[in-house]
Amino acid sequence: MPSVNKCLIVISGPTAVGKTALAIGLAKALKTVVASADSRQIFKEMVIGTAKPTTEEMQGVKHYFIDHVSIHDQPVYDAAQYEKEAITLLEELFQTNDVVIMAGGSGLYVNAVLNGLDDIPEVPDKIRRQLTNELQEQGLPVLLEELKEKDPLYYEKVHKENPRRVQRALEVIRHTGKPFSDFHSGHAKQRFFRVIHIGLERDREELYERINRRMDLMLQQGLEEEAKTLYPFRELNALQTVGYKEVFDFMEGRYNREEMIEKLKQHSRQYAKRQMTWLKKDDSIKWFHPSEQNELMEYVKVRLNAL
Numbered sequence: 001m002p003s004v005n006k007c008l009i010v011i012s013g014p015t016a017v018g019k020t021a022l023a024i025g026l027a028k029a030l031k032t033v034v035a036s037a038d039s040r041q042i043f044k045e046m047v048i049g050t051a052k053p054t055t056e057e058m059q060g061v062k063h064y065f066i067d068h069v070s071i072h073d074q075p076v077y078d079a080a081q082y083e084k085e086a087i088t089l090l091e092e093l094f095q096t097n098d099v100v101i102m103a104g105g106s107g108l109y110v111n112a113v114l115n116g117l118d119d120i121p122e123v124p125d126k127i128r129r130q131l132t133n134e135l136q137e138q139g140l141p142v143l144l145e146e147l148k149e150k151d152p153l154y155y156e157k158v159h160k161e162n163p164r165r166v167q168r169a170l171e172v173i174r175h176t177g178k179p180f181s182d183f184h185s186g187h188a189k190q191r192f193f194r195v196i197h198i199g200l201e202r203d204r205e206e207l208y209e210r211i212n213r214r215m216d217l218m219l220q221q222g223l224e225e226e227a228k229t230l231y232p233f234r235e236l237n238a239l240q241t242v243g244y245k246e247v248f249d250f251m252e253g254r255y256n257r258e259e260m261i262e263k264l265k266q267h268s269r270q271y272a273k274r275q276m277t278w279l280k281k282d283d284s285i286k287w288f289h290p291s292e293q294n295e296l297m298e299y300v301k302v303r304l305n306a307l
Contacts (some may be wrong), residue, residue, distance in 0.1 A: 006094045006193040007307055009300065010037075010114070012104045012279055013200035014272035018290040020053050022200060023103035024061050029297070032097050033062040033088060037113065038105030040241060041076065042068045048218050048226045049243035064089055071230075071238040076128075078168070082118065083112035087191075092156045094193060099304065107278045108165075114197075116189030123171040131167050131174075136235045143170055151179035159274060163240045196303045197286040198296065201276070208269050215264045223247060240266045 003236060011019050023034045036042070044067045052066060065086070069077045077288050090113075093100050093269040104110035111117075121135050135143060140163050146157040147166055150173050169180035202210070227247035230239055246267060250260035279285060288296045 005098055005307070007099050007304060008090065008113075008193050008195050009099060010102045010104055010110055010195060010197045012107070012110060012197065012285060014207060014275040015105065015268060016214045016272065017200045017202055017207060019105065019200060020051075020057065020058075021105045021139045022290065022296075023101050024053075024057070024059055025084050025298075026300070027061045027101045027295075030099050030101070031198075032099050032101060033064065033093060034101045035089060035093075035101055036063060036065040036105070037082075037086075037102050038065075039082075039109055040238070041066050041105065042082075043071050043238050044069070045071050045230060046167040046226075046238065046244075048221050048223045049241075049247075051214060051218070059253055071233060071236050074125075076205070076207070078164075079106075079108045079112045080117050082109050083117055086113045090193065104124060107275065113129065114191070114195060116191075118183050121176055121205075121264065122182050127171050127174055128167075131170055132235060132237070135163055135167055140166065141193075143167065146170060147173075151181055153179065154181040154184075159240045161270075161274075162235045167237065175285055194307050195284075197282070198300070199279055199287040200290055201287050202289060207272060211272060212265045215261065215267070215268060218264075219261065227251070242271050263302045 007029075011023050013019050025233045027034050035280050038050070040046055040053045042065050043050075047054070053063070065082070075081075086109075090100060102110065102113065118242070131143070141162075142162060143163070144155070147158070147169055149252070151169060154169055158169065160166070172178075172183065201207075226245055227244055228251070230244065231248060231251060233239060234244070239245075239248075241266065246260050246263040247262070249255060250257060255263065286299060288299075
């Protein structure tokens with residue numbers, strides 16, 4: 001049974017909405033730590049393009065799962081590995097903390113911690129490499145067509161612009177000969193902590209303006225230079241993501257710099273929209289505008305006292 005005295009406060013929301021600032025503010029107020037649930041900030045080599053919080057921004061608050069692994073590590077770090085390590089970490093942290101903050105940039109990572117993932121069969125490296133090559137040479141649409149044919153159920157709900165999810169499903173399908181959806185039980189795992197799930201949202205125009213400004217800031221901070229150092233490894237799954245693919249395409253002459261900047265902003269806005277679509281399906285989330293600090297803090301205090 002969940003412990004009445006232990007609580008995980010999860011902060012979810014789209015990119016650029018203000019999750020980092022809230023997580024740090026809550027952690028300082030509650031004298032605790034932050035566990036990141038961002039599937040990109042977890043990689044050491046990806047700094048500017050992931051809007052990774054700086055040492056100054058962390059304000060002395062201990063963060064976990066930032067700069068945690070390398071893009072070159074094998075096997076590729078995924079949500080299943082994150083679930084195992086995050087649950088182990090929470091077991092340790094709850095020995096000395098009654099509350100832990102989790103700032104969620106990846107809905108899949110958050111869901112892995114809150115509800116657990118199904119046990120998916122291990123896939124031979126040969127199949128993984130083969131699909132990685134196919135993705136690089138033939139493109140995502142070809143893999144999507146195969147997924148649609150072999151597992152229409154999963155095809156309907158997968159994020160169709162997320163190559164890692166599509167590739168992962170096809171790896172399992174080719175290895176087992178069964179649809180990827182067959183391995184999804186839909187049963188949540190029992191956890192040993194309570195959960196307060198907070199969602200941050202802004203008006204669309206306000207959020208989109210913040211996203212545009214963030215992209216401009218990334219470029220000023222040296223996103224293009226960072227992407228150049230990562231370009232030799234562009235085929236890695238970790239780099240098949242918004243913020244890097246657009247710069248890689250520019251470097252390969254697919255469009256000019258002005259078009260690259262517009263693509264960066266456009267694709268980031270589309271990513272934020274997909275994140276909100278995912279999150280709005282969860283009725284357990286209590287939504288706030290980031291300016292509603294007093295209301296949010298009061299809600300957290302009431303919920304903590306009720307546990």
